[in-house]
Amino acid sequence: MGHKPRKEMIAETRAKLVAAARHAFGSVGYAEASMDDFTASAGLTRGALYHHFGDKKGLLQAVIAEIDAEMLARLKIVSARADTLWQGFVDECTAYIEMALEPEIQRIVLRDGPAVLGDPSQWPSQNECIRSMSENLQKLRDEGTIVAVDPEAAARLVSGASLHAAQWIANSENPEATSKKAVKAFNMLLEGLLRQGRRIGRPQATAEADKSPA
Amino acid sequence: MGHKPRKEMIAETRAKLVAAARHAFGSVGYAEASMDDFTASAGLTRGALYHHFGDKKGLLQAVIAEIDAEMLARLKIVSARADTLWQGFVDECTAYIEMALEPEIQRIVLRDGPAVLGDPSQWPSQNECIRSMSENLQKLRDEGTIVAVDPEAAARLVSGASLHAAQWIANSENPEATSKKAVKAFNMLLEGLLRQGRRIGRPQATAEADKSPA
DNA sequence: TAATTGACATACGCGCCGTATGTCATTATC
DNA sequence: GATAATGACATACGGCGCGTATGTCAATTA
Known part of the structure; x- marks a missing residue:
């Protein structure tokens, strides 16, 4: 039996x-x-x-793969239920920050992982989250919502900013207040990606993407 | 003798x-x-x-303090020789990325450091780099170049994006091309901080900072 | 039923870390 | 200027954790 x-x-x-x-x-x-x-x-x-x-590193890889699969699933749910692509993208970024606030993710994925396994941008799992975000940015570019910018580059910058924001928030003495400041500043940065015509509360114009202050 | x-x-x-x-x-x-x-x-x-x-961790702290002091000195030189505050800020960000490309900094400061000593935003040394950047942003806000945003929040987001961009560049198979894409996308993001009137090649207008697409 | 595979446990050795202790020169005390 | 005291190191010791080599026993296969 x-x-x-x-x-x-x-x-x-x-x-x-x-x-x-x-x-x-x-x-x-x-x-x-x-x-x-x-x-x-x-x-x-x-x-x-x-x-x-x-070996021990192999186990860490397996653990991270499991966590990352969960993160990816959660991100997909968030972006799928948004009304617009841009809204989905913003929501996904927010969800990304919130996940990075969880101690387990911070410790295993964000701190020990890179130290033991090397740069996360080389992990097959981590790339899935980035790839998901890149795809969204690609669609946003195709529909004309954001300026002409390399989707993967933007995705990595945005995720980098998100992760550091999360670290900062999680370790601050006043997470609530810090979170508000971070989200506000984060939205400012994201507006840099939006085409002028799409910027809420701002005048419409055609943008010349290649000219920048630098 | x-x-x-x-x-x-x-x-x-x-x-x-x-x-x-x-x-x-x-x-x-x-x-x-x-x-x-x-x-x-x-x-x-x-x-x-x-x-x-x-102990061993104490030595790591001393090593990181030394490296960070060098980084801070290099950043100060860069921002000091710029014509405008904004230019100095952009140059400093670029220098930040370039420093993060150095293997020694990547390994010790960006990977092993956080794993062994905990979140970098709590280090006294790392905070000096952030503080330097925050001060610049504060001045930029005072002179009206950038929108009303918390300087420290912006500094942390920008440094986070810079660091991840550097990691990505350093580990890519074609650092040259990757670097170009990253810098371009990075400038796009930074434009989100600029007030409308200051955006090069873009129409002038007053911005309402608190309204964002999210 | 015999042979083989493979999923585990056990046994062993080595390296590395932290501590406790020792030694010797320099500095303070008189 | 002799002696005591401090402090900068080296040496000695114990333990833990990792990786490997080996053993065992059930489950598949023939």
Whole structure:
């Protein structure tokens, strides 16, 4: 009777290891997390870990992949329910900042991840979030909402600003006030992307995208 | 004869340790840098290190403080020789990106630093760079060049975008082309800060800062 | 039923970190 | 100017955590 199939047991083991590592990495950090400790907390040993993930870095990769998949799913939901593309883009940026406020994401994805695995722009997972944002910007450019600018470049700048804003907010002594200031300034920056005609409350004109103050 | 005074010998020892650690951290990374190894390369032992810096993290703090002081000095030079405040600000941002392209800064300050010491916005040193940029933005606001926005918030967003742009550029397969795209998009974003009347090639008007598309 | 695979556990060694202790020169005290 | 005291280091010690090598036992395959 009830013995589960092999594949399922294995997947379960992997999931347990990822979950235990995710908790350990998120609470005490990657460097301080003892493999013996958190494998034991999953009812396993380091043997299982090395068998499935190769080494500690491999486990971190798996954990980050899981978190990043969740982030991507959440972003897609946010942008999908907006009325306009631009609204969806702005909402997505806001959601990005809010996610970056979560301690687990900050610690694992934003701090330990880059230190252990190298620059995030090279991760296959992280690129999915960027790619999602790039696609939105591409559409916005096609429909004429934003100026002629490289979508990926804009996406990376915007995500960079978002992430740092989140770090700043999360560590400030008054997150509420800081958040308001950050969002306001953030919207100012985003207006730099909008074509003049689309800027709310501002006069209409044709923009010459290539001329800039620098 | 020539025996140097005590204080000088001590300062020399500290400097040698910082230099050796800086080299080790910058080349193999913080985690992989063996204290026994790089203290030996400075002709010393871990005893000296623990005496002067408390622990490995203390040394990293000292290394980062040194690097950050150099960065701040370079930024001040750049912004000081510009004709206008705005030009100085833009030049400073560009210099910021260029510095973030240097492998040593990327590794020590941008990746290992945050992982080991926590969020950079809490570092006394990093705050000096931000503060420098904030002061410039404050002046720009006072003279009416940019819209009414919190200077520190804008400074953090801009530096965040700059840093991520630099990471992206440094790790791209074609840094030249990537850099061009990033700088162009970056200038677009910065235009969001400029008041309408100041935007080059664009019509003049008064701006209502509090209204944004979001 | 015998052979093989593979998912784990156990055992071992090494490197690295932090601390506790020791040594020797310099500085202060008289 | 002799002695005590401080402080800048080196040495010695213990432990922990990682990676690897090896073992075991169930599940598949033939």
